[in-house]
């Protein structure tokens with residue numbers, strides 16, 4: 033045990049805790065302690081065991097060996113209910129709300145104030161409003177959760193945690209789905225939580241963020257703790273080296289040059305769809321990476337879905353390879369060389385209960401099918417295997433269900449899928465959400481490889497650095513309209529933010 | 537050791553069924569005889585035919601209550617054609633075609649008008665039952681010739697054609713589900729509709745096809761059953777679909793969609809058949825049969841769902 037574990041403020045401490053899933057060792061002999069009023073960050077590559085550590089605290093999983101002490105007493109966190117009782121709650125990597133119920137229902141779930149056997153709506157509401165007031169975090173209690181923005185939904189989750197008198201809150205990649213100004217708000221909130229004495233466990237792949245807000249950082253690698261240090265002793269470089277075990281290097285590959293004479297692959301002319309986007313026109317050349325920046329909700333994803341054939345535009349036209357392209361359905365677009373990495377891997381990307389193999393090959397089964405023999409699994413297997421290797425997915429077998437992969441590896445599956453078809457146009461919507469630095473590098477490298485061989489990429493991203501580092505040219509969208517187009521070294525953070533926030 | 541445990545976890549319902557078989561074979565006179573086993577096979581054939589394709593419908597994320605009504609109506613139509621033409625070949629084709637047509641009607645209501653499949657097929661059931669009264673003029677129908685009864689009763693290698701048909705349907709359904717692109721699309725659709733759509737799967741076409749196939753299978757089951765009893769009668773009897781659903785669900789196919797297998801349904805159908813056969817041979821009071829059957833189903837499903845659970 034380390035010295036500062038004996039500190040009176042240590043709230044929960046792990047001693048040589050291990051956890052395996054079948055043959056996968058997710059956490060090995062991990063000793064770490066979390067203190068009251070401190071923000072303790074966990075960093076590490078995809079699959080390093082960060083979420084697993086969080087889930088042990090939350091009682092989602094049981095540890096195999098070692099001990100967990102709360103307030104110095106050995107504790108068995110055998111169920112989420114038990115953990116909640118102890119004041120340990122989590123804001124999960126993927127939100128877990130009831131979308132059809134109201135804000136107040138979601139916050140008070142399981143803790144409604146009752147009079148005898150009956151729920152008192154009035155008192156429940158008053159209690160929820162008191163919590164909102166205390167933390168200066170207001171969301172209209174009667175709104176239906178499904179109609180809120182992601183950032184507000186997350187606030188609902190946080191309020192739910194606060195409503196249970198949480199003593200420790202685990203944030204698992206809370207900013208992965210937020211725009212940068214929303215992330216700033218969250219940081220303020222986390223700070224005020226810590227100040228009021230809550231222990232915070234903060235899991236994130238954004239190293240700047242971690243360095244900015246945490247007090248302590250624990251580095252994990254392949255299930256083992258590398259070190260725990262005060263944040264002041266770490267730098268971005270030291271963290272990357274500690275996580276990956278190798279030199280930091282450059283995150284973004286060199287931008288490949290586009291041939292000025294290269295042909296236009298996709299031309300979009302005044303495309304509109306009611307309440308989503310209006311009068312959008314642009315073109316992409318072969319080999320070009322076109323960024324689309326903007327705030328969450330500015331119509332970027334909706335535009336992508338219209339090009340991809342998942343929703344029909346109301347008006348406007350699309351040209352592909354110089355010919356008019358009438359969108360019919362997704363299968364038709366895929367046949368014409370499009371591929372998409374959708375925004376939400378859980379809701380739109382993966383069939384979680386099916387295997388890695390089936391998830392990767394799903395759009396392209398036709399090429400492995402013959403009428404007489406049905407699916408040729410050997411061919412399928414070897415192609416999927418190749419694709420998973422190029423995308424460097426860490427997995428325990430192609431037959432394993434994708435739900436058991438870590439978040440970042442799940443994201444790579446979508447790339448493995450897209451890469452299988454050698455697409456002419458790749459639409460990548462927030463492609464590196466929840467992905468570690470190493471995997472980011474791989475994904476950026478993949479995107480740049482695609483553009484080198486003459487394929488066009490439409491890169492939608494809320495991470496300004498990503499747009500700056502990758503795109504040859506970028507559009508900025510705001511409220512459904514393209515408000516700016518930036519080229520080469522015009523693409524700067526301030527130019528993008530200015531355009532995105534512009535009011536018309 | 538570890539492997540054996542994994543294996544038994546994955547195949548919970550099959551192992552339970554085999555254990556029950558062994559227990560009955562050892563304890564109950566008259567169970568482990570060729571005649572008895574052949575009978576069980578013959579009796580289960582109609583349920584197996586419909587349940588195989590019901591499994592596919594449920595995996596794709598839907599439900600179909602109208603199986604009973606198709607089971608009732610199709611043989612009436614087949615006999616109607618048989619009575620009119622005397623041609624049994626035409627009769628069977630007609631019976632199956634009307635089953636496919638009813639399946640297609642369900643498919644349109646569910647995938648085009650987006651009505652919840654449970655409600656939709658409950659409603660169409662009444663329409664189809666009504667159609668049955670119309671076709672038969674509200675009376676019992678019998679085949680004109682002797683050929684009709686041979687559909688289910690012809691024996692090859694001492695096994696009835698009904699059984700052979702069931703074996704064939706089970707194999708075809710399994711191949712469709714596990715070895716074809718359509719089967720993959722069924723799992724994808726039931727597992728995550730939105731993700732399937734974005735991967736280029738035509739979700740409504742897949743779901744429509746599952747209903748049409750089930751319509752055809754239910755019709756075949758109805759024809760086999762009427763051939764066995766050499767008659768068909770209009771009714772509003774929902775019991776067949778419950779027997780079919782029980783087999784699918786006891787087998788462990790998830791009603792939430794996205795998960796399941798035909799072999800599970802087959803194992804469960806036999807589990808249920810062995811149970812009731814065992815009761816009869818042991819002359820257990822039908823009153824107790826119900827209670828014990830219900831209890832055993834709960835236990836079997838609990839064991840199976842425990843064994844299918846994610847790594848504990």
Ligand SMILES: Nc1ncnc2c1ncn2[C@@H]1O[C@H](COP(=O)(O)OP(=O)(O)OP(=O)(O)O)[C@@H](O)[C@H]1O
Pocket residue numbers: 053054056057058076077078079080081082083084085436437438439440441466468847
């Ligand atoms: N329920 C589970 N069943 C099987 N394996 C699991 C399960 N949960 C996690 N794993 C495995 O344990 C390892 C650690 O996963 P974990 O989710 O903790 O990683 P992580 O550090 O949170 O990664 P990411 O940054 O990608 O979210 C991975 O190899 C993962 O595949």
Ligand SMILES: [Mg+2]
Pocket residue numbers: 082083084125204438439
């Ligand atoms: Mg994680």
